[in-house]
Each structure stands twice: as C-alpha cells, then as structure tokens.
Amino acid sequence: DTGVSQNPRHKITKRGQNVTFRCDPISEHNRLYWYRQTLGQGPEFLTYFQNEAQLEKSRLLSDRFSAERPKGSFSTLEIQRTEQGDSAMYLCASSLPDRVPYEQYFGPGTRLTVT
Amino acid sequence: AQKVTQAQTEISVVEKEDVTLDCVYETRDTTYYLFWYKQPPSGELVFLIRRNSFDEQNEISGRYSWNFQKSTSSFNFTITASQVVDSAVYFCALSGRGMYSGGGADGLTFGKGTHLIIQP
DSSP: OOOOEEEOSEEEEOTTOOEEEEEEOOTTOOEEEEEEEOTTSOOEEEEEEETTEEEEEOTTOOTTEEEEOTTSSOEEEEESSOOGGGOEEEEEEEEOOSSSOOOOEEOOOEEEEEO | OOEEEOOOSEEEEETTOOEEEOOEEEOSOSSOEEEEEEEOTTOOOEEEEEEETTOOOOEEETTEEEEEEGGGTEEEEEESSOOGGGOEEEEEEEEOOOSSSSSOOOOOEEOOOEEEEEEO
C-alpha cells in the first residue's frame, strides 16, 4: 500500500530560476490538492484537482505558479521566476472520490529553498 | 471566509499527564467538516479524525478523544496519559461543503498548530 509520493524531496534554487515538483497520489484517489507550508505555520491551500480538471485555485497562487494534472494521475507544480518568499514546504495530498469530503492523505513534501 | 484558531502555540507536559488542545473555528457554511492532523518531527502530516457538523457526538479512540461543541464553535482534542511519542505539532482544520462536487471538496483551512512536547 503506497502512500502519496513527492519528488524531489529537497530543491535548492537561485532566485529567478524555474522549478517543477511532482506528486503521485494514492492510486484510487481522484482528488489531488497542493498546499504550501512555511515555518511555524499551518499548511495553506493552493489548488485542487478532480481527475484532470483544476477546480479551485487560492488567491495565494500567483501568476508565477501553475499546476497540471494531464491524465488525472500525477500532478506537477511549477514556479516560474522564483523569489525568496517562495521558500517553503510544498505539500501534496489526495483523497477518495465521493460527495463527502474524505480525509486527505499527505505526502512527505518538497522543501524549496530559494537563495 | 473560514478561519481556524489554535490559541496554544506550545504546550509542554510531563509524560502520563492528560493534555487538551484547543481549536476554535469560524465558518458561514451550515454544513462543514472538521479535522485533526498530527505532524511529527519527520514532517509528514498524519490524519487523526474527521467530524461532520451535523454529528455532535464526541469520539474516543484509545487515548485520544475529541469534544465537538457547535454552540461554541470548538473542536478540542484530548490526549489521556500522554506519551513521549505523542510529541508533535497538531493541526486543526476545516472544510466547507464544496462548490463543485456538492459534497465538500474544498481545500482545508488549517490553524497555525499547537506544538506539543511530552517530557519523559
């Protein structure tokens, strides 16, 4: 039974560079979420997919951020022209499909450091 | 807008003591869902419990219990006979009914967390 996986686990990049993270959800989960967590804070919702459709985006998701889930399986989160303020842990979660909001299962996260 | 407040930033107790973590929420939804997650030092969030707004029964799972009080918009979490392995950051979270699925698929709104330290 594999959980949510995220790659890479750590990423160090220079300001202005583009970065891309990958999330593989639990296989039967059709809902996929991205969150960002900074030190000492709770996770903040960024965006959500149901299958391949991106249904909700937070105001936190600036134009430099884009997320995709092309075949309704794995998802990628790209940050263009990174800024030091983008340094955070990026978390992915997935959940079962149903009308009731099932619990979200989280991956280990990708820690981004922008220098 | 939804909001979750965890007023206790850090709690430190000695092993075997009971400890209660407070959570107060705000929402305009009449149907909503509350969650508790644990984030141990390893960093991965672990789901503990989900509670529906229309079910005010308290729940007990081993040493863990949850007290949902709709009248005070609180969803408190108690650990009985705490153990060192309970040391972690605990997050309370809230989800609305959901705009697209009709059943609640919104992203979770988390509190800032309570850092629980259990001393041996």
